[in-house]
Amino acid sequence: MISATRMLCQKYTDLTDGEIAHIESYNALLPALANAEEADVFIDCRTSTGRSAIVVCEAKPQTVPSNYESTILGMLIQWQDEPAVDRSFRLQVPTVGVRAVSMPEDRRIVQSVEPIFYEERLIAVLIYEKPAMAVEAVVAQQEEHPAGEKDGLDWAGVADCLGEAVIFLNQEGAVCGYNQAAGTLYRDMGYIGDLMGMPGSNIQPAALAECDGQWHESSVVNRTLQYRRVAVTSGTARWALIIRDLTGQxxxxxxxxxxxxxxxxxxxxxxxxxxxxxxxxxxxxxxxxxxxxxxxxxxxxxxxxxxxxxxxxxxxxxxxxxxxxxxxxxxxxxxxxxxxxxxxxxxxxxxxxxxxxxxxxxxxxxxxxxxxxxxxxxxxxxxxxxxxxxxxxxxxxxxxxxxxxxxxxxxxxxxxxxxxxxxxxxxxxxxxxxxxxxxxxxxxxxxxxxxxxxxxx
Missing domain, CATH: 3.30.565.10 (Histidine kinase-like ATPase, C-terminal domain)
Structure with a gap:
């Protein structure tokens, strides 16, 4: 008998038989992942039109209550509803700790997303969803401990940019400092947890490795951002990521x-x-x-x-x-x-x-x-x-x-x-x-x- 995963993939995506079979192989693993992570686990694929994603696999945890009262298999997902899913599909990188709203229950959740590749092609994403009950506490903790005052960072070097979001990255590419505008921007984008120590790949507006100092623009999550990545030598920082939010404009x-x-x-x-x-x-x-x-x-x-x-x-x-x-x-x-x-x-x-x-x-x-x-x-x-x-x-x-x-x-x-x-x-x-x-x-x-x-x- 044909699986629900294969039926949905064949009807709504442009995936090949081999790619669908690779996704089907995850069905046996999802229940264990859901229990281990104490989270609802899903696999989403991009529809053939590219305008949305569709849920093709799911598993609910047995160790904690699920965020969903019924199945959402076959549900179409709009990009604006799940920014972490949107980001991982666009950039083909993991996205950790971003707020979303569960459909159809309309509950606040936090998503972490991992890309799934088959023969070097991104074919789906693996999603972990947990309740967002601790979001306010995390945000309050961030506000009590302003970032960017550690490791001898020289804020004078970016004094003319303090109205914009500024994030410092160390040699390993992790966040080692940021200003208040950056913290506000990423909270508004749905990120939870302190940015300090977060991998740069989880917060960069695009998969930009070069440090050319030029302005670039990217649509990411639910925002349009203009950014540039410049080299700095101050304390442990090696790069500064300067970001302007152009969404309203x-x-x-x-x-x-x-x-x-x-x-x-x-x-x-x-x-x-x-x-x-x-x-x-x-x-x-x-x-x-x-x-x-x-x-x-x-x-x-x-x-x-x-x-x-x-x-x-x-x-x-x-x-x-x-x-x-x-x-x-x-x-x-x-x-x-x-x-x-x-x-x-x-x-x-x-x-x-x-x-x-x-x-x-x-x-x-x-x-x-x-x-x-x-x-x-x-x-x-x-x-x-x-x-x-x-x-x-x-x-x-x-x-x-x-x-x-x-x-x-x-x-x-x-x-x-x-x-x-x-x-x-x-x-x-x-x-x-x-x-x-x-x-x-x-x-x-x-x-x-x-x-x-x-x-x-």
Whole structure:
């Protein structure tokens, strides 16, 4: 039987069979590691898109309580939620003692991360997670014992940089001094414990070995840092690492760039959407010459267009890259009432569930599928103007989200060929080819429920 680890790796990563087998070999070791370290232990792999990681192996300790009440195998991990994992994947080095938040319990934890290599390629990371109950005590201890006053370090040599974070490294590359700005910066980045004595490889913004004295920039953990590494000769120190936090500045620059490109992006999306509608309309024009059917086809096309424009509404924008899917579906419901329902028809359409922030392209595909299913229900589920209800439910999940469109109408036989049945065929095609999801239809005398899932994008 195929293991859960192999199934997840094959579906969500680009790892080879040999690399997957190497990761599978850790499954027998994880329980012992969890007990020895008194920590939850996981293996995460980068997904094929590179936008997230996925948990492919896990083990809970038997010696202490776990941080998790249930399994998180198969959960997608966003980089901003686990900075230590992000750093180790980016730099291909271990990262020790960084705060994170456990999902879905929302508990504070501390992570230490070790890279896993196979034939010199980084394929995964091994993660140890412990509760962060002692974080405040550690930070308080650091504040009571300011660093950088040991070993005869000459702070006058960096007096012009004291507004920036300054860290001194000894000949072995370990921290032998730092200023208050450095301690504050690394606490804000989630590091726990005293920086003094910590290996430089655990705190450097990048895997930079050369000492060129030039400014470099790196995105690490949840920050954008500018830094340089210069040689010094003061006490035991051999190098000084000078760091500027440019996170706020870069965020403002990104916001400005987003505003400048918003109009161009809007035009691009409208062009693609209109091309999609043109193809759909062309196909529908071949179905019949009946004027009544043509009028219905035009209404269908109008509603498809409106369902796509729902993703362009400023109300649903939650970030430059993401939109609120629940609000998009609510817009689809509103447009359906405007174009297809008259006051004489006693039909209720309800949208509910857990919201998910997705890309505009993903939202457009989901909106188009839901629009087709709702139109299909309004046309066929309630004959002769019968009253009824249509439910649109959104369920958030990791790695897959789910949408269910159900009605309490007359149902239909799936094997029966009905005139104008293109809506279901179109919707199923979008789910398979655009959303890479599964499609399930359940219909009977009590109504129809159609469910499809998709990977959160």
């Amino acid at each position: 870069r965020w403002l620059e990104q916001e400005l760039a987003f505003q400048k490109t918003a109009l161009r992006e809007l035009r691009h999306r409208m062009k693609n959407s209109l091309q999609m509608i043109a193809n759909i309309t062309r196909n529908r024009s071949y179905e019949t010459n009946d004027p009544t059917a043509i009028q219905t086809a035009l209404l269908d096309t109008a509603n498809r267009l409106l369902s796509l424009t729902a993703t362009l509404d400023g109300v649903v924008q939650v970030s430059p890259e993401k939109v609120s899917l629940l609000q998009v579906l609510e817009q689809v419901r509103k447009y359906t009432f405007q174009t297809l329902l008259t006051p004489a028809r006693s039909i209720t359409i309800r949208v509910w569930g857990q919201d998910v922030a997705v890309s505009a392209d993903c939202a457009a595909s989901v909106a188009l599928v839901v629009n087709e299913l709702v139109q299909n229900a309004l046309k066929h589920a309630f004959p002769a103007g019968a009253a009824g209800e249509v439910d649109i439910q959104l369920q958030a999940g990791r790695p897959l989200c789910k949408v269910t469109v159900g009605d309490n109408g007359v149902g239909f036989r799936q094997e029966a060929v009905r005139p104008g049945g293109m809506g279901l065929e179109l919707a199923a095609t979008i789910v398979r080819e655009k959303l890479m999801g599964e499609w399930k239809v359940d219909s009977g005398s009590g109504g129809t429920r159609i469910t499809f899932d998709f990977l959160e994008q």
